[in-house]
Amino acid sequence: MTKVIDSHTGGEPTRVIIDGGPDLGSGPISERARLLETKHDKFCRSVLCEPRGYDAMVGALIVTPVEKNCLTGVIFFNTSQNLGMCGHATVGLLVTLYYLGKISVGNYKIETPVGIISAQLHDPNTVSVINVESYRYKKGVSIQVEQYGEITGDIAWGGNWFFLVNNSPISVQFEKLNKLLNFTSSIKSALKQQHITAPDGSEINHIELFGKPVNEKAHSKNFVLCSSGDYDRSPCGTGCSAKLACLAEERLWPENKKWIQESIIGSLYSTHYSWSTGGNIIPTITGKAFVTSEATLQFNPLDPYKHGISL
DSSP, X not given: OEEEXXXXXXXXXXXXXXXXXXXXXXXXXXXXXXXXXXXXXHHHHHHHSBTTOOTTOEEEEEEOOSSTTSSEEEEEEOSSSEESOXXXXXXXXXXXXXXXXXXXXXXXXXXXXXXXXXXXXXXXXEEEEXXXXXXXXXXXXXXXXXXXXXXXXXXXXXXXXXXXXSSOSSOOOGGGHHHHHHHHHHHHHHHHHTTOOOTTSOOOOEEEEEEOOSSTXXXXXXXXXXXXXXXXXXOOHHHHHHHHHHHHHTTOSXXXXXXXXXXXXXXEEXXXXXXXXXXXXXXXXXXXXXXXXXXXXXXXXXXXXXXXXXO
């Protein structure tokens, strides 16, 4: 049996595993994340895939931190792989811990596979996440995308790798959802086929498009294809971080000024950044999460789909 609490941040679901996860030992969080992905993939699929979940869902496995000054360690994963960092799920994690009576309003450090982040719980539903250092890796990368021709975007790190396209040939509107999914999936495939990767050779597995916002408070509207193949309902915390890194390097948005990002479904994040001593940016993302359910997942050995439905 595995006990979970579900929440959503700006419409994007998080499933926090509070009991019944696999024993990953006590090594570095990055090593435990590797073990989760390589040795316990059936567990990950069973928790998040249909019939218990769906492709948009992100898991947050609570683990004991290595650093004693951290509230907790956490490993984020979706239906296809681990995530280095996840902004919406961090918001969901703190709101869940408050719901459980584990924390009160205040500031906390959280250990993730890509480093220690900070987060502030402002009230039972509102969290600001100070993300890992973010930066633009390459500017103006052009690729040939089948049926769409040449597409140009930036490659940036915000805790995950992103290919960001400012001038999408398909308008960023919810009514265009299927076309946006097809377009961003084609971009992801083109990056792989044309051997365009992150500096370490890893796949650029998130695609982010931008368009005009609907909400008058927002500066931009985005559509994000996640590595799972589904789209982010929230404005995407790591995607916002990558966007801020590009804006900062172009000197198009000043330090500490709020940038309001609207998601494809209309939810909002308030964001800003500061410069790090190393010349990268330190993004802050503020959003709201709401607990939606708590459950005990059952795994009947006779169930042919006990490990989930996946490729």
